Amino acid sequence: MTEQFEPLIIGFTCNWCSYRAADLAGTSRKQYPPNIRLIRLMCSGRLSPEFVLKALQGGADGVMITGCHPGECHYLEQNFKALRRFALLKRVLAQMGIEPERVRLVWASAAEGVHLAQEITDMVEAVRALGPLDWAGVASNGSAHAIPAAEIVGEEVSA
Amino acid sequence: MSENGKPKFGMYWAASCGGCEIAVLNIGEHILDVDAVFDIALWPVAADFKYEDVRNYPDGYIDICLFNGAIRTSENEEIAHLLRKKSKVLVAFGSCAYEGCIPALSNFTSKEATFKAAYLDNPSTDNPDGVLPQTVTEVPEGELYLPEFYNTVKALSDVVEVDYTIPGCPPEPHQIWAVLQAVVAALTQGAELPPPGSIIGAGNVALCEECERVKSEKIIERFYRPYEITPDPEICLLEQGMICMGPATRSGCGALCPKVGMGCRGCYGPLEGVEDHGARMLTAIASVIDVGKPGESEDEINRKLEEVLDTIPDPAGTFYRFSMARSILKRAKVNGDGHKGGAQ
Numbered sequence: 001m002t003e004q005f006e007p008l009i010i011g012f013t014c015n016w017c018s019y020r021a022a023d024l025a026g027t028s029r030k031q032y033p034p035n036i037r038l039i040r041l042m043c044s045g046r047l048s049p050e051f052v053l054k055a056l057q058g059g060a061d062g063v064m065i066t067g068c069h070p071g072e073c074h075y076l077e078q079n080f081k082a083l084r085r086f087a088l089l090k091r092v093l094a095q096m097g098i099e100p101e102r103v104r105l106v107w108a109s110a111a112e113g114v115h116l117a118q119e120i121t122d123m124v125e126a127v128r129a130l131g132p133l134d135w136a137g138v139a140s141n142g143s144a145h146a147i148p149a150a151e152i153v154g155e156e157v158s159a
Numbered sequence: 160m161s162e163n164g165k166p167k168f169g170m171y172w173a174a175s176c177g178g179c180e181i182a183v184l185n186i187g188e189h190i191l192d193v194d195a196v197f198d199i200a201l202w203p204v205a206a207d208f209k210y211e212d213v214r215n216y217p218d219g220y221i222d223i224c225l226f227n228g229a230i231r232t233s234e235n236e237e238i239a240h241l242l243r244k245k246s247k248v249l250v251a252f253g254s255c256a257y258e259g260c261i262p263a264l265s266n267f268t269s270k271e272a273t274f275k276a277a278y279l280d281n282p283s284t285d286n287p288d289g290v291l292p293q294t295v296t297e298v299p300e301g302e303l304y305l306p307e308f309y310n311t312v313k314a315l316s317d318v319v320e321v322d323y324t325i326p327g328c329p330p331e332p333h334q335i336w337a338v339l340q341a342v343v344a345a346l347t348q349g350a351e352l353p354p355p356g357s358i359i360g361a362g363n364v365a366l367c368e369e370c371e372r373v374k375s376e377k378i379i380e381r382f383y384r385p386y387e388i389t390p391d392p393e394i395c396l397l398e399q400g401m402i403c404m405g406p407a408t409r410s411g412c413g414a415l416c417p418k419v420g421m422g423c424r425g426c427y428g429p430l431e432g433v434e435d436h437g438a439r440m441l442t443a444i445a446s447v448i449d450v451g452k453p454g455e456s457e458d459e460i461n462r463k464l465e466e467v468l469d470t471i472p473d474p475a476g477t478f479y480r481f482s483m484a485r486s487i488l489k490r491a492k493v494n495g496d497g498h499k500g501g502a503q
Contacts, residue, residue, distance in 0.1 A: 049438040053487040070460065071453045080451030080460070087464045088445045088474060092437070095267060095475035097492030097499030138492045139311070 007061040007127040009036040011120070012051065014044050016074040017110050018066035024113030032117035033124045036064065043067070045078025049089045052103060057135045062102040062127040064120065069107040079107075101126045102133060166222040166346045168197035169213075170252070171242055172204065173228030173235035174262045174312065179253040180204040182329035183225070186336045196343050197222075201242075210238070216245050223342050225252035225325075229262045229484060230313040234306035243319040248342070248352075254328040254426050256315040258436075259484020261328075263312040264476060266483045266490035270310040314484040323353065325360040328426035328481060331412050334360035361411030363431060366423050370405055370414035372396065377447040382470040385421060396422045397447065400470075402477055407439040426481050435487045437478035444471070444478075 013019035019040045025032060041047060044067025052063045065086060073079040086105045093103055104123055108116040172180065184190060200221045201208045224246035230236050243249055254260035265273050274291050278284060296303045315321055325338060338360045344350035353359055362369065374395040383400045390399050396417055397403040403422030405414070411427050429436035450463045471477065479486055493499055 049441050050435050050487065053435060053438055057487045057489075070451070070455075070457050077451065077453060081446055083451060083460065084445040084448050084464060085442060087461070087468055088441050088471075091468060091471075092441060092475045092478065094499070095473075095491065096488055097494070133492075135488065135492075139489045 005128060005132060007035050007124055007132075008059060009062045009064055009120075009124060009127060010055040010060045011036045011038045011064040011066060012044070012047050013038050013040050014067045014074075014079075015040055015042045017068040017072070018044075018106070018108040018116060020110035021066075021108040021112045021116040024110065025117040026113075028113055030114055030117045032120040035124045036120050043073065043075050043078045044082035045073070045075060047082055047085070049085055049092075052089060056098065056102070056133060057139070059136070061130075061133045062104070062123060064104050064106060064123055066106045066108055066116065069109055072109065097138075098133070099130055101130060163198065165196065165198040166343075167200040167220060168193065169199075169201040169221040169224035169242065169246060170204070171201060171224065171226050171228070171238060173226065173238065173256070173315075174231030175228030175253070175255045176261070177204065178329040179225075179227035179255075182253075182327075182332055183335055185332040186339075187332070189336050189339075193339060196347075210241070213241060213245055218244050219247045221246040222346060223248045223250065225250050226256050226315055227252040227329075229255040229259050230309070230315060230318050231262055232306040232308050236313075236318050237306075239315055239319050248322045249319065250338075251315045251321045251324040253330055254326060254428065254481045256321075257324050257326050257485070258428055258482040259312050259314050260426070260481045263314075263483035264480065266312055267476065268491065269493045270308055272493070274308075311490045312484050317484070322355050324358045326358060326409060326426070326428045327361070327412060328424075330360055331415075334411055358409070358428075358431070361409050361427055364410050365430060366405040366408045366410045366412070366414055366417075366427065367395075369410045370395075370417045370423075372417055374398065378449045379447045379467075380449050381467055384472070390420045392420065396420070402444070402471065404440055404478075406443040407433070407436060424480055425478075428482060428485075436482035437475065437486055440478040441474070 013022060019038070022038055044065060047065055055063050065082065067079040067082050068074065070079060070083065083105065090100060090103065094100065106116065106119045170183065199206045200216065201213050224242050226239065226242060226249060228235065230239060251257045255262060278286055278291055279289055292305050292308065294305055294307050325334065327334070345352045367374065372395045373393050375398065377398050379400050381400055382402055385401065388399065388401065390396055390401060397405065401422040403417060404425035405417065405423040407429060408423055408425045409427040409430050416423050425436060425440065429439060433439050448464065448467050450467060451460050491499060
């Protein structure tokens, strides 16, 4: 039996709601798994899809995007932009062969520490069940150099 | 080779369609100037040189080498290394060498699936024995060799250092000519070349800046494929619901496609500093969809949003049409059985 796989999840949180929800979970001593690494943005609308791709490519097994509930955005309607980007990104990720469970969108107000902790726990277990993403392995598949560079530009051909 | 003191010009094609060669010839009568100024050292489409001739050149013999085509096979890679060694200035010429272009769309699938489509399932292919290309084949006369076909298409800069990049599918002739003039000025009059690593023969702003269509607010209720709509000749195509990569794409071509009613397909690549062309386009498209207003229920928003997105049949193939080999993910994850984990 090998060691249990511990998924690495990158969580993007909004300064005004979900980051505070995570804080509230902490101060309320509500536990959630340490597999998630939270990154605070000012708003879910700041989230470029490149952040998600970069996280997955860089070794994350999943990404959680969090923001204020629709209609409650500190910047009025930027979380609608996040929602639209996420919906389109999900389709692109499916074409990239990435399971839908690996990238999630969760709304959590500053009062919803328990809810956020539960979502994190659920996601960690879902990704654990899927296994590692290992994008470095995916990207290098078949691109190994069969011939060392030194050999193929070798001097063996007589001048 | 005669030593007449002329600078040496090389052009090579790897995984490409030949359009880049035609683009060079499309500089018109200037091609005579190219011939007058340069000595051709390698140009498979126009002159009869062998790989062995190139191997016999001293290192750095070719003054400027335009390398077009992506890295799809071990032969492409071998020649990339060879030309890097033999060239003073190596230019990734065109979208394939720069970012994979159309050949790199096969990074959405596997080598096995590509072979299946090309050699087995193709309706115009007669291959009853199911013969597939092999790297080594035994014949009565001995062994025959073919280059290895890679699972993942790469950009030129993934395998060797590249001095300059000229984007475009293909690069526009007036841009090619401008670059060649700059090179000639550098070689003959000591003019300064752009800083190494630059993208040359292109603009530095988004394509929309050089597109003459009238732009106002972009609020889109659904998207149309080109055959579904006859676009207004004056108004921004994106505003009319046609996918146009203009907002995320580098200028330089003169907005040729939008000019004739076809949305920009993105062949000049991303803007300076952008790591992932497709993701930027995704952001631009998602921003203009007219769904999601305060007061709407979440279910309602999601339902409408999915309806709008259903009008974009192949988002990844559309947004990464030219840039897959240079994207953040570079390829799709394809399982052993040829299926994708995320596929519906």
